[in-house]
Amino acid sequence: MAKRTPEQKAARKIHAAINRDKIREYANRYYAENKENIREKERAKQSDELRERRQLYHQANREERNRKSREWKVNNAGSVRDYARRQREANPDLFKERSNKWQRDNAEYVKEQRRLAKLDPEKIARDRERRKRWWAKNRERILEKTREQRKLRRSIYVARTRNKRAAARGADGEVTYEQIMALWELQNGLCVFFASCGNLLEKKKNGYHVDHIEPICPQDPNRPIGGNRIENIQLLCGSCNIRKSNKDPYGFAQANGLLFCDITNVAPKRSQLHRR
Numbered sequence: 001m002a003k004r005t006p007e008q009k010a011a012r013k014i015h016a017a018i019n020r021d022k023i024r025e026y027a028n029r030y031y032a033e034n035k036e037n038i039r040e041k042e043r044a045k046q047s048d049e050l051r052e053r054r055q056l057y058h059q060a061n062r063e064e065r066n067r068k069s070r071e072w073k074v075n076n077a078g079s080v081r082d083y084a085r086r087q088r089e090a091n092p093d094l095f096k097e098r099s100n101k102w103q104r105d106n107a108e109y110v111k112e113q114r115r116l117a118k119l120d121p122e123k124i125a126r127d128r129e130r131r132k133r134w135w136a137k138n139r140e141r142i143l144e145k146t147r148e149q150r151k152l153r154r155s156i157y158v159a160r161t162r163n164k165r166a167a168a169r170g171a172d173g174e175v176t177y178e179q180i181m182a183l184w185e186l187q188n189g190l191c192v193f194f195a196s197c198g199n200l201l202e203k204k205k206n207g208y209h210v211d212h213i214e215p216i217c218p219q220d221p222n223r224p225i226g227g228n229r230i231e232n233i234q235l236l237c238g239s240c241n242i243r244k245s246n247k248d249p250y251g252f253a254q255a256n257g258l259l260f261c262d263i264t265n266v267a268p269k270r271s272q273l274h275r276r
C-alpha cells in the first residue's frame with residue numbers, strides 16, 4: 001500500500017472523530033461475532049517464551065505495581081467507594097453470600113472484633129449517633145406501626161372476651177374482629193338506629209357496641225337465647241345499645257321508627273330464626 005500523505009492522514013483523523021460511535025459499534029460487533037477466532041489468534045501469537053518473559057516481568061515488578069495500585073486507590077477513594085457500592089447494589093445476593101462465608105471462615109476473628117468494638121468508646125459513640133439519626137428518621141413510622149399493632153391486639157382481646165362472656169351466658173358461636181370490621185363497612189360506620197339517634201360509630205373504646213340482635217339474655221325467659229354469630233350481630237352506639245338492652249328486637253326497632261309493618265305477621269318464627 002502506498003504511504004499516506006499528511007492530508008490523507010488528517011482526513012482520516014477527522015473521519016474517525018466524526019464517526020467515533022459508529023466505528024466503535026462496528027468494532028464491538030465484529031469482536032462479538034469473531035471472538036473465538038480473535039482469541040485463538042492471540043493465543044497463537046503468544047509463544048511460550050513470550051509468556052514466560054511476561055510472567056518474569058510481572059513478578060519482578062509486583063511490589064512496584066502493588067504500591068502504585070494502593071496509591072491510586074488512596075487518591076481515588078471516592079470512585080473506589082462508588083464502584084464498590086454499585087457492584088454491591090447490582091449483586092446484593094452475591095455480596096451477602098460472600099460476606100456470610102467470610103464471617104463463617106473467620107468466626108474467631110469476628111468474635112474478637114465484636115468484643116473489642118463493645119469496649120471502643122469511639123465506636124460506642126458512633127453507634128449511638130447512628131441509632132439517634134435512625135430513630136429521628138423512622139420515629140413516626142415505628143410509632144404508627146406500634147399504635148396499629150396495639151389497637152389490633154386490643155381488638156382481638158376484646159373479641160375474645162366478648163366470645164367468652166357470650167359462651168358463659170349459654171350462647172354458642174364465635175365472632176371475629178374481622179367479621180365485626182366487615183359489618184362496620186356494611187353499616188358505613190353508622191349506628192343501626194341512626195335514623196332515630198343520629199350517632200356515628202367510632203373506632204375506639206366504647207365508640208361502638210356489639211349488640212346481639214336476639215339477646216343472649218332475653219327479658220322474656222321463654223324466648224330462645226340469641227346465637228353469638230355474626231348473623232345475630234349489629235353495631236350500635238352506646239346509648240342505643242343500653243336502651244335496647246335485652247328487649248324484643250322487633251318491638252325496639254318499631255319503637256325507634258325502623259319497622260313500619262305489623263311484624264307479628266311477617267317475622268319468621270323465633271324457633272326458625274335460631275336453628276341456622
Ligand SMILES: [Zn+2]
Pocket residue numbers: 191192193194197198199236237238239240241
Ligand atoms: Zn344509636
